[in-house]
Amino acid sequence: MLEIKNLHVKLEEEDKDILKGVDLTVEAGKVHAIMGPNGSGKSTLSYVLSGRDGYEVTEGSATLEGADVLEMEPEERAAAGLFLAFQYPVEIPGVGNMTFLRTALNAQRKARGEEEVSAADFLKLVREKAKALKIDADMLKRPVNVGFSGGEKKRNEILQMAMLEPKMCILDETDSGLDVDAMKLVAEGVNALRAEGRAFLVITHYQRLLDHIAPDVVHIMADGRIVKTGGPDLALEVENNGYGDILAEVV
Amino acid sequence: MALPEARIDATEARLAGVSLPKGAAWAAKAREAALARVRAMGLPTRRDEYWKFTRPDDLLLPEAPAAALFDPNEKPVFSEIDRVKLVFRDGVFDPAASDDPVEAGLEIARLAEVTEMDVHWASGLYGVLEAEGHDPVPRPFAALNTATATDGVAIRATAKARRPVSLVYLHENETSDVAMHFLVKVEAGAEVTVLENGPAAARFNKVMEVDVADGGTFHHIRTQGRDHERRAVTHIFARLGEGSIFKSFTMTANGILTRNEAVVTFTGDNAVAHIAGAALGDGDFHHDDTVFVTHDAVACESRQVFKKVLRNGAVGTFQGKILVRQGAQKTDGYQISQALLLDEDAQFLAKPELEIYADDVACSHGSTSGAIDETALFYLRSRGLPRAEAQDLLVLAFLAEAIEEIDDEAIAADILSRLEGWLSRHRKG
Numbered sequence: 001m002l003e004i005k006n007l008h009v010k011l012e013e014e015d016k017d018i019l020k021g022v023d024l025t026v027e028a029g030k031v032h033a034i035m036g037p038n039g040s041g042k043s044t045l046s047y048v049l050s051g052r053d054g055y056e057v058t059e060g061s062a063t064l065e066g067a068d069v070l071e072m073e074p075e076e077r078a079a080a081g082l083f084l085a086f087q088y089p090v091e092i093p094g095v096g097n098m099t100f101l102r103t104a105l106n107a108q109r110k111a112r113g114e115e116e117v118s119a120a121d122f123l124k125l126v127r128e129k130a131k132a133l134k135i136d137a138d139m140l141k142r143p144v145n146v147g148f149s150g151g152e153k154k155r156n157e158i159l160q161m162a163m164l165e166p167k168m169c170i171l172d173e174t175d176s177g178l179d180v181d182a183m184k185l186v187a188e189g190v191n192a193l194r195a196e197g198r199a200f201l202v203i204t205h206y207q208r209l210l211d212h213i214a215p216d217v218v219h220i221m222a223d224g225r226i227v228k229t230g231g232p233d234l235a236l237e238v239e240n241n242g243y244g245d246i247l248a249e250v251v
Numbered sequence: 252m253a254l255p256e257a258r259i260d261a262t263e264a265r266l267a268g269v270s271l272p273k274g275a276a277w278a279a280k281a282r283e284a285a286l287a288r289v290r291a292m293g294l295p296t297r298r299d300e301y302w303k304f305t306r307p308d309d310l311l312l313p314e315a316p317a318a319a320l321f322d323p324n325e326k327p328v329f330s331e332i333d334r335v336k337l338v339f340r341d342g343v344f345d346p347a348a349s350d351d352p353v354e355a356g357l358e359i360a361r362l363a364e365v366t367e368m369d370v371h372w373a374s375g376l377y378g379v380l381e382a383e384g385h386d387p388v389p390r391p392f393a394a395l396n397t398a399t400a401t402d403g404v405a406i407r408a409t410a411k412a413r414r415p416v417s418l419v420y421l422h423e424n425e426t427s428d429v430a431m432h433f434l435v436k437v438e439a440g441a442e443v444t445v446l447e448n449g450p451a452a453a454r455f456n457k458v459m460e461v462d463v464a465d466g467g468t469f470h471h472i473r474t475q476g477r478d479h480e481r482r483a484v485t486h487i488f489a490r491l492g493e494g495s496i497f498k499s500f501t502m503t504a505n506g507i508l509t510r511n512e513a514v515v516t517f518t519g520d521n522a523v524a525h526i527a528g529a530a531l532g533d534g535d536f537h538h539d540d541t542v543f544v545t546h547d548a549v550a551c552e553s554r555q556v557f558k559k560v561l562r563n564g565a566v567g568t569f570q571g572k573i574l575v576r577q578g579a580q581k582t583d584g585y586q587i588s589q590a591l592l593l594d595e596d597a598q599f600l601a602k603p604e605l606e607i608y609a610d611d612v613a614c615s616h617g618s619t620s621g622a623i624d625e626t627a628l629f630y631l632r633s634r635g636l637p638r639a640e641a642q643d644l645l646v647l648a649f650l651a652e653a654i655e656e657i658d659d660e661a662i663a664a665d666i667l668s669r670l671e672g673w674l675s676r677h678r679k680g
């Protein structure tokens with residue numbers, strides 16, 4: 001599904017390498033987790049994959065189902081099936097959450113040559129998905145993420161994911177700032193979307209989210225590289241011993 | 252104090268071809284007095300503080316600079332609304348194209364007729380609010396209008412009118428130079444809505460004097476459209492009685508020179524005035540909102556909400572003042588003027604002012620100009636919205652606070668669709 005090879009990225013503004021040769025392959029139907037200390041480049045990887053400005057790829061490649069995503073505009077990546085649940089979801093005053101969701105869904109469908117969803121079908125769909133995430137009608141009416149609590153923002157990200165049904169879902173620290181109940185809701189939302197044709201890259205600082213979303217593969221990222229890859233046990237190892245041992249071992 | 256010679260010369264040059272319309276004795280007197288005011292104040296020059304953001308040059312030429320006719324080839328705004336339509340061709344009322352000016356609760360008369368008769372309420376209003384509106388800042392183009400306007404409408408509301416009065420302007424002569432004057436007298440407890448749309452003339456000077464008695468309500472919604480080459484200077488003067496409501500919203504798209512002045516004075520307690528505008532400009536667009544609100548009564552609320560979207564060299568200006576006179580306690584004054592600059596060539600010039608002589612008031616003002624929020628833009632694009640669509644959504648979000656000042660939902664939706672249309676026509680590339 002997603003294939004990243006020797007990806008080197010620096011900031012456009014300064015000569016500072018952030019990603020220093022990331023190699024990572026995520027297969028369809030699988031859940032991969034990336035763990036790693038703060039500042040290791042996890043968010044940068046997710047931003048570069050989704051096409052945010054300000055980064056420059058100096059070497060390497062990233063493909064989604066064989067297509068070069070780095071060449072695409074952010075909206076083209078979205079239409080191709082890439083989705084990033086932001087670590088810090090953005091507040092957009094003046095744009096209603098519903099309007100936003102419907103515009104996004106229809107824009108993607110249009111880009112793929114599919115028919116737009118009717119207002120009635122959309123309403124039905126969004127109500128159903130919102131209910132599962134305990135997102136009430138009021139939150140749907142309010143401007144995107146404005147006045148939402150941390151947990152509400154993260155649930156809103158999952159709602160968008162559920163509505164857009166992407167193939168490759170990247171979740172950047174979706175668990176941060178969530179209490180246990182909210183985390184369960186988010187995990188249920190993710191698990192409900194697990195499917196053969198869909199893959200997940202779950203970025204997290206802690207093991208606890210992985211108790212609810214069982215990963216197939218766990219990667220450790222440090223200083224801009226994937227330094228270790230293993231099974232679910234690797235996450236437990238981090239939980240028990242921290243990153244110290246693993247990093248010492250790599251160096 | 253004698254005026255500088257240069258100003259006298261400029262004023263006389265502009266007045267050279269001017270003749271005062273004929274009318275009843277009171278009207279002739281009002282026009283002569285207005286002309287005397289123009290001469291006493293002199294027309295503005297580039298040096299005037301009040302005109303430092305906007306060059307009056309084109310308004311001073313003896314003849315109107317030509318403006319290309321524009322056929323938008325689309326259904327005009329307000330078409331779907333049940334209204335009393337009054338049509339003006341280059342400033343001349345066209346009864347054949349207009350609806351019968353009959354509506355329960357309203358007296359509607361053509362200005363050209365009113366000024367030939369003795370209509371007490373009209374003679375007591377014509378040029379009166381304009382004349383009071385020059386202190387502390389002179390507004391000589393308004394006085395020039397009172398002196399020279401030949402047509403317009405006088406509306407008196409004696410009850411709550413169901414249908415709005417819809418003034419429709421048509422521009423058919425490339426060099427038309429038009430002054431129109433409107434009187435609106437809202438009697439106690441009465442209510443009327445006035446709509447305005449359409450290109451009026453190559454050069455358009457308009458004054459609307461609005462006198463709202465106690466408990467009266469006046470709504471005003473206006474669009475200034477796609478006739479980009481027009482030069483327009485408009486004034487609305489309002490005097491607001493106790494518990495009255497005044498709401499005026501203007502959408503302006505295009506126009507190389509538009510100056511809209513609003514001069515609103517609270518004379519009765521507990522009244523409300525909202526003045527709002529949404530302006531969209533591209534290229535050699537120049538749009539000026541100049542607002543002066545005077546609180547001279549207790550517990551009145553005023554709101555000024557002005558938003559401008561500018562690109563590619565467009566200039567937007569705002570001069571807004573809230574004056575709170577001594578004794579105008581419990582005043583609630585709010586003013587916001589903001590510009591969204593879609594590129595680095597656009598320019599926003601603002602002078603927000605508060606002048607307060609009462610101690611128990613709540614007044615706030617803010618003025619900002621900024622670019623599109625790149626983080627928000629990326630967020631929207633990451634969800635699949637193409638750049639242009641995402642940007643339009645953010646522009647409309649920026650304008651939302653001004654659009655919210657339109658009470659009527661159908662009109663608000665109509666205005667919104669015009670804004671969307673403009674944005675899609677003015678995308679980069």
Ligand SMILES: Nc1ncnc2c1ncn2[C@@H]1O[C@H](COP(=O)(O)OP(=O)(O)O)[C@@H](O)[C@H]1O
Binds near residue numbers: 044045054
């Ligand atoms: N826009 C930026 N400006 C400056 N430094 C940045 C920027 N983006 C990322 N960095 C730096 O790159 C490194 C990786 O950051 P990030 O990808 O956010 O790490 P993580 O998500 O793993 O905590 C950090 O040292 C961070 O300070």
Ligand SMILES: [Mg+2]
Binds near residue numbers: 042043044087172173
């Ligand atoms: Mg991060």
